[in-house]
Amino acid sequence: VLPPTATLTATPTESATEVPPTPTLIPSATATSLPPTELPELAASATPTPTWTQTPTPAWTESATPVPPTATPPPPTATPTPRPQWISFESQRGGNNDYEIMAMAPDGSRLTNLTNSWADDVAPAWAPGGRRIAFVSFRDTAAGKWGMGNGAIYVMPFDPASGQSGEAHRVTDDGGSEGWPTWSPDGQRIAFQSNRGGNWDIWIANADGSGLAQLTRHPADDRYAAWSPDGSRIAFTSQRSGNEDVWVLEVQAVLTSGDDSSAVNLTNSPGQDRYPFWSPDGKQLTFNTKRDGNFEVYIMNSDGSQPRNVSNSPKSAEGLADWAPGGQRLVFYSDRSGNKEVYILELASGAWTNISNHPASDEFCAWSP
Numbered sequence: 108v109l110p111p112t113a114t115l116t117a118t119p120t121e122s123a124t125e126v127p128p129t130p131t132l133i134p135s136a137t138a139t140s141l142p143p144t145e146l147p148e149l150a151a152s153a154t155p156t157p158t159w160t161q162t163p164t165p166a167w168t169e170s171a172t173p174v175p176p177t178a179t180p181p182p183p184t185a186t187p188t189p190r191p192q193w194i195s196f197e198s199q200r201g202g203n204n205d206y207e208i209m210a211m212a213p214d215g216s217r218l219t220n221l222t223n224s225w226a227d228d229v230a231p232a233w234a235p236g237g238r239r240i241a242f243v244s245f246r247d248t249a250a251g252k253w254g255m256g257n258g259a260i261y262v263m264p265f266d267p268a269s270g271q272s273g274e275a276h277r278v279t280d281d282g283g284s285e286g287w288p289t290w291s292p293d294g295q296r297i298a299f300q301s302n303r304g305g306n307w308d309i310w311i312a313n314a315d316g317s318g319l320a321q322l323t324r325h326p327a328d329d330r331y332a333a334w335s336p337d338g339s340r341i342a343f344t345s346q347r348s349g350n351e352d353v354w355v356l357e358v359q360a361v362l363t364s365g366d367d368s369s370a371v372n373l374t375n376s377p378g379q380d381r382y383p384f385w386s387p388d389g390k391q392l393t394f395n396t397k398r399d400g401n402f403e404v405y406i407m408n409s410d411g412s413q414p415r416n417v418s419n420s421p422k423s424a425e426g427l428a429d430w431a432p433g434g435q436r437l438v439f440y441s442d443r444s445g446n447k448e449v450y451i452l453e454l455a456s457g458a459w460t461n462i463s464n465h466p467a468s469d470e471f472c473a474w475s476p
Contacts, residue, residue, distance in 0.1 A: 190267050192431075194438055195221070195231040195240060196449050196472035200465065205251065208242050209469075210270055213431075213438075213451060215462035221263065221272040226251030228261075230471055232288045232297075234314075237267050237475040241288035241297055244275070257284035260299055262314065267475070278316040285310075287331050292338045298322065300330045309343055311362070322358070323367045329354075333383045333392075335409075342383040342392060348372055351379045353394050355409075373411030384429050385409075393417075393428040393437060404428040404439055404452075417454065428452075429473045440470040 193210045200220070201207045206227040211218045222228040226246035233240055241262050248256025263275035279285045283303025290297055294314065301310045304321060307328040312319045323329040327347040334341050342355045347370075356370040374380035378398030385392055389409060396405050396414075404418040404425045418425040423443035430437060437452045441459075447470045449463040463469040 190237060191270070193237070193265075193267065193270065193475040194449065194462070194472055195233065195475070196440075196463070196469055197229045197231065198463070198465070198470075199468040201225075203251075206253065208240065208272075210265070210272075211462065212270075213462065213474075215464065217270050219270045219272075221265070222275065227253045229253060229258075230287055231473050232290060233473055233475045234262075234290045235292055235294045235476055238265055239263070239294070239314075240265050240272070241278070241290065242275075243286045243288065244277075247277070257281065258286050260285050260288050260297065260312075260316075262297075278312065278314070280316070289332050289334045289341075290314075291334050292336055298332045298334055298341055300332065309341065311358075320362060322361055323356070323370070324365070325367060331382050333385055334358075335385050336387060336389040342373070342385065344381040344383070345370070348375065350377065351381050352376065353380045353383045353392070353411075371411075373407065374414070375411070382427050384427075386430050387432055387434045393430070393439075395426045395428070402426050404437065417452065417457075419457075425450075427471050431474050432476060438472045438474050440472060 192213055194213055195208060195210045197206045198209045199206050203225055205225065206229050207220050207224065208222045208228045208231045209218060210221055221240065224244065224246050226244060228242055228244045230243045231240050232242065239262055241260060243258040244261045245251050245253055245256055245258050247259055250256055259277055260279040261275045261277050264273035278297065283301045285299050285301045288297050288299045296311055296313055298309055298311045300307050306326060307330045308324060309322040309329050309332045310319060311322055322341065325345065325347050327345060329343050329345045331344040332341050339357060340355050341358055342353060344351050345354045352372050353374045354370045354372050356367055360369065361367050374394065376396065376398050378396050380394055380396045382395040383392045391406055391408055393404055393406050395402050399416065399421065401421060402424040403416050403420065405414050406417050407414040420441065420443055423441050425439055425441045428437045428439035435454055437454065439450060439452065440447045441450050444461060446466060447468045448461050449469045449472045451460045451462055
């Protein structure tokens with residue numbers, strides 16, 4: 108039994124003042140001698156032990172392989188505007204009843220006179236890229252007329268966007284009469300026919316007129332050259348077989364050797380075969396032939412096999428059939444309407460369309476690349 112003066116008092120020690128605001132009560136008596144029933148009171152009067160509150164830790168997220176920030180996509184590239192296609196042709200619409208080089212869209216619109224010369228300008232040929240046109244001019248002759256003096260090869264610039272031409276400049280000299288230009292596929296050279304050697308042969312020069320070289324040397328006439336799309340061959344018309352046929356030779360081999368006897372006869376027909384034009388892929392050729400009694404447009408494989416009539420117009424004359432860039436259409440002239448007009452032929456359907464529709468003579472047409 109405790110003495111009467113032994114009142115239980117929770118007296119803090121001196122260090123109690125240093126306890127944090129929530130101190131733990133330290134009894135001064137021997138707390139072990141308190142009856143068990145007093146323990147709840149003691150616990151109740153003491154400052155409770157601080158409840159531990161967990162400070163939320165940010166949820167741990169598994170660190171994946173760092174992903175670089177999504178780059179801002181570049182603005183979409185504008186779809187290039189296709190270069191307008193043009194058809195050039197010679198037309199007797201000049202003010203002096205002369206032939207001019209004209210150009211128009213394949214539907215016959217946007218007709219433009221490209222030469223506006225007092226003399227005959229004929230036989231247009233597109234350079235690769237469609238920005239230059241070679242042609243034959245008689246403006247340096249006294250009469251200014253085809254067949255009345257020596258023709259010369261000229262080149263003029265052309266703007267496909269506007270359909271306008273620039274100033275033409277002469278390429279060949281006065282060594283003879285030149286005609287029928289055709290471009291190498293790299294646009295660096297021009298092949299043409301010339302009689303400067305005494306008869307008609309195929310010659311080659313750089314596009315500025317330098318580097319003149321004779322290609323064919325046969326005593327028979329060789330004319331109407333067409334350079335293949337891969338640049339390796341030239342097709343031409345020759346009378347070396349006794350009548351006009353379409354022949355082909357390897358350009359570099361003949362230039363190196365000076366011997367054109369390796370040329371191959373592709374048509375070998377008793378009828379006149381002339382004016383070859385290569386298809387864009389080089390696998391076929393168009394040509395004019397009179398084997399059916401009138402001039403028709405034929406297509407054959409590049410080795411001369413499988414010739415076939417694609418104009419099938421026995422009551423008229425057709426000629427000079429050039430290919431559209433896709434190889435699905437031809438442009439050529441025909442006199443089926445009573446005078447020479449420029450027509451487009453759809454090879455798949457056989458449909459014809461007159462795109463010149465003029466009383467003057469329109470012929471010798473070429474499709475731009």
